Amino acid sequence: MIKLDAGWTFDNRYARLPERFFSRVLPTPVRAPELAVLNRPLAAELGLNEEALRSDAEVAVLAGNRIPDGAEPLAQAYAGHQFGYFTMLGDGRAVLIGEHVTPSGKRVDIQLKGSGRTPYSRGGDGRAALGPMLREYIVSEAMHALRIPTTRSLAVVTTGETIRRETELPGAILTRVASSHLRVGTFQYAAQWGTKEELRALADYALGRHFPGFEEAENRYLFLLEQVIARQAALIAQWQLVGFVHGVMNTDNMTISGETIDYGPCAFMDTYDLKTVFSSIDTEGRYAYGNQPYIGGWNLARLAESLLPLLDEDEEKAVALAQEALDQYPTLYHRHWLDGMRAKLGLAEAQAGDGELIADLLRLMEEYRADYTNTFRALTLGEYIGMALFDASEFREWHERWQTRLSQEAVSREEAYERMRRHNPAVIPRNHRVEEALAAAVNCGDYSVMERFLEALADPYAYSPEQAEYAELPPPSDRPYRTFCGT
Ligand code: AMP
Ligand code: MG
Numbered sequence: 255m256i257k258l259d260a261g262w263t264f265d266n267r268y269a270r271l272p273e274r275f276f277s278r279v280l281p282t283p284v285r286a287p288e289l290a291v292l293n294r295p296l297a298a299e300l301g302l303n304e305e306a307l308r309s310d311a312e313v314a315v316l317a318g319n320r321i322p323d324g325a326e327p328l329a330q331a332y333a334g335h336q337f338g339y340f341t342m343l344g345d346g347r348a349v350l351i352g353e354h355v356t357p358s359g360k361r362v363d364i365q366l367k368g369s370g371r372t373p374y375s376r377g378g379d380g381r382a383a384l385g386p387m388l389r390e391y392i393v394s395e396a397m398h399a400l401r402i403p404t405t406r407s408l409a410v411v412t413t414g415e416t417i418r419r420e421t422e423l424p425g426a427i428l429t430r431v432a433s434s435h436l437r438v439g440t441f442q443y444a445a446q447w448g449t450k451e452e453l454r455a456l457a458d459y460a461l462g463r464h465f466p467g468f469e470e471a472e473n474r475y476l477f478l479l480e481q482v483i484a485r486q487a488a489l490i491a492q493w494q495l496v497g498f499v500h501g502v503m504n505t506d507n508m509t510i511s512g513e514t515i516d517y518g519p520c521a522f523m524d525t526y527d528l529k530t531v532f533s534s535i536d537t538e539g540r541y542a543y544g545n546q547p548y549i550g551g552w553n554l555a556r557l558a559e560s561l562l563p564l565l566d567e568d569e570e571k572a573v574a575l576a577q578e579a580l581d582q583y584p585t586l587y588h589r590h591w592l593d594g595m596r597a598k599l600g601l602a603e604a605q606a607g608d609g610e611l612i613a614d615l616l617r618l619m620e621e622y623r624a625d626y627t628n629t630f631r632a633l634t635l636g637e638y639i640g641m642a643l644f645d646a647s648e649f650r651e652w653h654e655r656w657q658t659r660l661s662q663e664a665v666s667r668e669e670a671y672e673r674m675r676r677h678n679p680a681v682i683p684r685n686h687r688v689e690e691a692l693a694a695a696v697n698c699g700d701y702s703v704m705e706r707f708l709e710a711l712a713d714p715y716a717y718s719p720e721q722a723e724y725a726e727l728p729p730p731s732d733r734p735y736r737t738f739c740g741t
Contacts, residue, residue, distance in 0.1 A: 260306040260315070264324035264352035265361070268434075271459060272452045275444070276328040281318025281349045282370025282380065284425070286414025289313050290384070291391060291701065293408050296431065300408070301357035307409070316429050317411045318349065318369040325351040329372035333446055334439030334506025335556060337540060340446075343439060343506050344374025347382060350435065361463065363435050364408075368427040381417040384410070384426035385692045388704065390517040391428065392691065396683040396711040397514055402492045403485075404514040405432040424696065433513055434463050438482075438557045439506030445560035457564055460510050475564035479579050483554050485512025487583055490550040491590035494543075495598065496679060497523045497626040501533040503541050503549045505556050522682045524727060526619040526626040532685075547591075551583050597677040598630050599656060600670035603663055611652075611659060618649055628725055630678040634671065635717075679714035681721040683707070686728035698739035 268276065289308060297304050306312050314320040321327060329345035336343075348367045355361050367390075368382025391407040398404050413425035436459075444453040457475055461468040464481070471477035489512050493500065500507070501519035509515050519533035528544025536542070541549060558576040565572035595612045596604065619629055622643035629643065633656075638644035660670055691704035710721045 259303060259309075260312045260322070261300075261302045262315075262322045262324065262352075262364075263301070263355045264322070264326070264364075265355050266324075266326045266352045267361075267459065267463075268330070268350065268353065268363075269326045269328055271455055272448070274331065274448055274452055275440075275456065276330050276350075277344075277373045278327065279329050279349060279372045280321065280327050281351075281366055281427075283319045284317050284413035284415055284427070287313050287317030287319060287411045287427075288414065289316070290410045290412050290426065290695070291388070291704070293391075293395065293406070296406050296408050299356065300354060300362065300431070302408075313411060315351075316366070316409050317413065317427055318351075318366050321351070327351050329374055330435055330440070331374065331443055332437055332439040332506055333443040334437065334504050335442075335553075336504045336506070337536070340442070342374075342443070345372055345435075346375040346378050347372070347380040348430075361433075363430075363432045365430045365432065365435060366427050367430050368413075368425065379417060381413075381415075381425050382428065383417055383419060383423040384412055385423065385696045386518070387426040387428040388692050388695055389688060390430075392688055392704065392708065392711070393517045393520060393683050394514070395708060396714070397498070399712050399714055400492075400496055400679060400682075402496070402498075402514060403489055403512050405430050405509075407431070432509070432515065433511040434460075434509070435515075436460050436463070436510040437506050437515070438508045438510070438553050438560075439504075440510070441557055441560040442505060445563070450563050453560075454564055457561065464511050473565065473575070475561055476575050476579065479558055479561050479565070479576065480582070482510055482512070482557060483579055483583050484586055486550050486554060487586035488512065488590050489514065490547050491587055491594055493546060494591055495594040495677075496682060497526070497543070499523055499530055499532055499541070499543045500546065501531070501536070501541055503546060503553065505553045508550075508553045521685045521688075522627070524625050524627075524684060525623050526616065526629070527623075528620070547584075547587050550587070551580070554583055555580055594677065597673055599633070600660055600674040601663060602665060602670075602673060605659070605662070607659070611655060614652055615656075618643060618646065618652060622646055622649075625727055627679060627682050628727070630674075631680060631725060634674040634678045636671075675717060676715055680717045681710050681714050681724040683711055684724065684728065687724055694739070700739065 315322050327349045331344045334343050348365050349369045350365045353361050354364050371380035387410050391410055394404050394407050408429040408431050411427050415425045416422040417425045444456045468474045468477050507516040521532040523530040530543040531539050562572045565575045624641050624643040632638050643649050691707045694700040694703040710724050
């Protein structure tokens, strides 16, 4: 382990896995790297020196122009089901520079995304545009602040190069920090092309990295499957509770760690609608908001299939074990979701009628096209303005039922509202505000809009005066967003 000024402490265990799992590859140097954003709190958490990270020598590291001591750059191999179709993938535009060990002993992957071509690039250029990398930065950090497990964003550097998409766009590289980049697709890859020993090596690596206590498990690979199922059930319930739509829940975009990964065509929904999709290519709504819990189960079944050879020598027994584990998923998911919904309504205790109370509210929200986040925000603040829902007599009836239910709780009304404030964000990264921040940064080099937005998102449960403006809904679509500079 070697210490540099910035505090990088690399120890790359993934690189000790069988060669099949990666290709050693260096990032492709870029012309003129410049730091666009640096995540100071995250740098501190990782034991990295902020001043050093801003230096030319360290910006060169974040751009892939210089390899720090101890790093062993590689692209990971993986496969995955994309919109239901199985295919070989791998890091086509990302390089894992290493596993960094933080002062508290936590191990995180440091990955440069947009760092150039790799053996897995297929037809792609290996590059990323500034807008989408800033978008990942904003949304992943907002998710973290919402206390939802996610990969993090340490920095974005611009490359001084343009990349060709529909138009020429400024290029950028995101430094992504993850508990690991192991995916369901990594196991699919191992099961499809690896030997049983290679699959076992991958599973052992995943256990060691994410699931302490596995030594005590009677069947450690069943334990692995059960743990991933439990974490994904909890994660997807949290997405549903804040109205997050991932957009591309392909199996290569589902982690083993239980962190949200790969912020592409993702967004938070405004109007409550189970059919909400943001990805233009998801024409059938496979990854629509209301379908995410189901797709989570589908993806976990692919993980279970991949692990079958390790679950039991006897194939029939293996299938039975896998099925039993998978059967837990809907129950686990629903429990997290129901508990979360109760908390959003200030309820700490469980009563038989709660499910119906919640379902009735959601039904009204759908009928009156209510804004998801602002409905719960209004319930939390007791301020019922600005939505058709609140004028409906059915809503007033529902509200009375809810108040009656609240009065049956052991805790005081104040405590119930406190609970609501901890579970109903005052602010989420609404798409029109994300776009506004990106436009200012990308078109005008003005990062102040984004910085101010990030500040508001940093503590979404604060209910501070500065957050109020971010609760405002997007202008009607016939009014264009302000995308010009200055003024
Ligand atoms: P994603 O949709 O970001 O999950 O990516 C799916 C696959 O496409 C992964 O294997 C990526 O590495 C690859 N990929 C995405 N964009 C590019 C690009 N510009 N160049 C090369 N590979 C890419
Ligand atoms: Mg991906």
